[in-house]
Amino acid sequence: MKAYLAKRVGLALIAVVGSSILIFFIMRVIPGDPITALLAQAELGLTLEERDAMRAQFGLDLPVYQQYLKWVWDVLRLDPGISLVRQNPVLENFGRAFPVTAELTIISLIFVIVFSLLLGTITAVRQDTWLDYVVRVTAIGGLAIPVFWIGIMVILALLFWFNYTNPLVYVPFTRDPLTNLQQFLLPAFIGSIRSIAICARMVRSSMLDILDEDYVRTAYAKGLRESVVVMRHALKNAFMPVATLYGVTLIGLFNGVVVVEVVFNLPGLGRLLVGAVAARDYPTVQFLILVSVVFASFINLLVDLTYAMLDPRVRVSN
Amino acid sequence: MNQGATQNETAVLERRPRKTGFLPGLVFLVRRKPLGTFGGVLVVLMLLVAVFAEAMQNFDPIEPHYEDRLVNTNSTYWMGTDQFGRDLYSRLLHGTRVSIIVGFSAIAIASLGGGLLGIIVGYRGGVLDLIVQRIVDILMAFPTIIMAMVVVTALGTSLYSLIFAIGLVQSPNISRITRAVTLSIRERGYIDSARAVGVSEPRLVLRHILPNTISPWIVMATAELGTAILTESTLSFLGIGIQEPNASLGSMLTGLAQQYRNEAPWMVIWPGVAISIAVFGLNIFGDAVRDLLDPRQRGR
Numbered sequence: 001m002k003a004y005l006a007k008r009v010g011l012a013l014i015a016v017v018g019s020s021i022l023i024f025f026i027m028r029v030i031p032g033d034p035i036t037a038l039l040a041q042a043e044l045g046l047t048l049e050e051r052d053a054m055r056a057q058f059g060l061d062l063p064v065y066q067q068y069l070k071w072v073w074d075v076l077r078l079d080p081g082i083s084l085v086r087q088n089p090v091l092e093n094f095g096r097a098f099p100v101t102a103e104l105t106i107i108s109l110i111f112v113i114v115f116s117l118l119l120g121t122i123t124a125v126r127q128d129t130w131l132d133y134v135v136r137v138t139a140i141g142g143l144a145i146p147v148f149w150i151g152i153m154v155i156l157a158l159l160f161w162f163n164y165t166n167p168l169v170y171v172p173f174t175r176d177p178l179t180n181l182q183q184f185l186l187p188a189f190i191g192s193i194r195s196i197a198i199c200a201r202m203v204r205s206s207m208l209d210i211l212d213e214d215y216v217r218t219a220y221a222k223g224l225r226e227s228v229v230v231m232r233h234a235l236k237n238a239f240m241p242v243a244t245l246y247g248v249t250l251i252g253l254f255n256g257v258v259v260v261e262v263v264f265n266l267p268g269l270g271r272l273l274v275g276a277v278a279a280r281d282y283p284t285v286q287f288l289i290l291v292s293v294v295f296a297s298f299i300n301l302l303v304d305l306t307y308a309m310l311d312p313r314v315r316v317s318n
Numbered sequence: 319m320n321q322g323a324t325q326n327e328t329a330v331l332e333r334r335p336r337k338t339g340f341l342p343g344l345v346f347l348v349r350r351k352p353l354g355t356f357g358g359v360l361v362v363l364m365l366l367v368a369v370f371a372e373a374m375q376n377f378d379p380i381e382p383h384y385e386d387r388l389v390n391t392n393s394t395y396w397m398g399t400d401q402f403g404r405d406l407y408s409r410l411l412h413g414t415r416v417s418i419i420v421g422f423s424a425i426a427i428a429s430l431g432g433g434l435l436g437i438i439v440g441y442r443g444g445v446l447d448l449i450v451q452r453i454v455d456i457l458m459a460f461p462t463i464i465m466a467m468v469v470v471t472a473l474g475t476s477l478y479s480l481i482f483a484i485g486l487v488q489s490p491n492i493s494r495i496t497r498a499v500t501l502s503i504r505e506r507g508y509i510d511s512a513r514a515v516g517v518s519e520p521r522l523v524l525r526h527i528l529p530n531t532i533s534p535w536i537v538m539a540t541a542e543l544g545t546a547i548l549t550e551s552t553l554s555f556l557g558i559g560i561q562e563p564n565a566s567l568g569s570m571l572t573g574l575a576q577q578y579r580n581e582a583p584w585m586v587i588w589p590g591v592a593i594s595i596a597v598f599g600l601n602i603f604g605d606a607v608r609d610l611l612d613p614r615q616r617g618r
Contacts, residue, residue: 149590
């Protein structure tokens with residue numbers, strides 16, 4: 001296990017360093033440097049000297065590898081630079097947006113786990129009944145509908161039929177938990193719909209495998225009630241293979257979170273990132289993306305280690 | 319039992335109508351895959367819209383009619399107008415064209431780039447394979463939207479950077495598939511035989527390996543088309559895809575449209591319906607293609 005752990009942590013570190021290089025070079029090298037790009041957009045009539053001065057100010061006159069090392073050092077010192085657009089420290093914006101995204105993600109994950117287990121189990125136990133078909137067809141259709149549009153339509157429907165509007169201005173949980181939840185539950189649910197559909201399908205197929213097992217038949221034969229068989233005997237075992245899936249889902253959830261933050265006007269990391277990308281605010285974009293890569297690698301690492309702990313074959317074959 | 323299964327499979331293969339010709343083939347498809355055929359029809363309709371957008375439009379899609387702003391659906395403006403009085407129906411046609419162009423081009427890039435890369439590293443193996451697989455791992459660790467955003471930040475918002483971004487996001491998946499297939503083909507007897515009679519390496523890869531990877535390759539590319547169009551619409555919705563005044567299905571739903579959604583809901587309803595139908599059509603068409611070309615995956 002120790003050897004496996006060391007190897008897996010090493011690979012994760014390589015992935016993080018590799019992607020930090022990738023991010024840095026995609027942002028710097030391809031379009032010429034960011035200052036040129038920024039100036040081209042701003043159409044300021046700067047002289048060559050002024051432009052060079054600006055480059056020096058941002059350290060862009062150094063060789064590329066030195067720029068990279070400087071950036072890594074800055075990030076490690078927790079000083080990822082000044083936002084080009086907002087003119088304040090990137091970390092400050094990050095700190096303000098982080099709780100919003102964290103809350104959204106946690107609520108979404110709870111939704112994903114609860115609903116996918118529920119729907120997956122029901123459709124497996126009632127395989128090939130109308131219920132199974134309705135859920136499956138809805139899932140196929142639902143995967144075709146863009147998340148942001150579902151959001152817009154739900155907002156419109158609530159307004160037209162119930163004259164209800166989700167609270168528009170962000171309220172932190174600590175200040176007013178009720179309003180905060182009222183604000184977050186709907187977006188979190190809409191943002192998690194895709195993941196629910198995907199996970200429910202996995203739960204269903206895992207559950208179908210288990211329901212074929214001898215011990216499930218034995219449990220039925222003993223005269224146990226169906227709810228006991230399903231909950232205690234089948235679900236517990238079906239949960240194992242899908243448990244790690246929820247880790248991976250956490251990464252996929254971020255796609256939904258970005259969109260939902262924009263639709264529901266929540267000032268989280270996703271909206272910060274979208275704004276920064278649109279304005280080509282590269283210090284912000286670089287930092288946010290690095291954070292998301294570190295986060296994704298960490299989750300992947302956890303998933304793999306959990307696997308190895310649950311199933312000894314994994315660490316041997318690796 | 320095994321024997322029986324094999325005989326059964328042969329019987330099924332023989333029972334399959336080997337009718338040639340377009341019409342009998344079509345009848346076969348409709349009977350066998352009604353839902354997939356429906357998806358195929360939707361896809362063909364979309365392609366027709368993309369090609370004949372100018373012929374089908376009632377107005378110039380970017381021409382404002384300030385006297386007719388935010389008009390609801392009527393006989394002149396079939397889907398109503400937006401805040402500049404632009405005809406939404408005509409914009410929808412051109413938006414569909416953009417989505418089709420971006421979706422198909424991105425998948426073409428991903429299939430060619432990712433697919434060929436998968437074959438080459440799968441065939442070569444060794445250190446090259448190891449390095450490429452680590453890079454693929456890294457690319458796959460990004461949430462797709464984030465990855466596309468990196469590229470768009472670097473290249474700026476344009477049709478081409480959008481295509482490139484989505485193509486790059488999709489290519490790791492496709493390279494994984496072709497690599498896996500190549501790995502298994504590489505060990506087959508006919509590859510050894512070809513090598514034994516002195517076939518050159520490029521010829522070996524192009525004539526003997528590549529044709530045998532085509533089927534899973536097509537399956538993967540068709541399956542990813544819907545995802546590509548969905549990603550395009552999401553990026554455009556977020557304001558980092560197609561820019562005003564040009565229309566794409568996603569950009570028709572951006573913040574500008576949001577401001578008017580309460581007084582002019584048709585502005586946000588139609589483009590979403592169009593995206594959903596397009597992606598739904600592509601998805602069920604892709605499922606049918608997969609079932610027909612790769613029976614092992616059926617019902618998964």
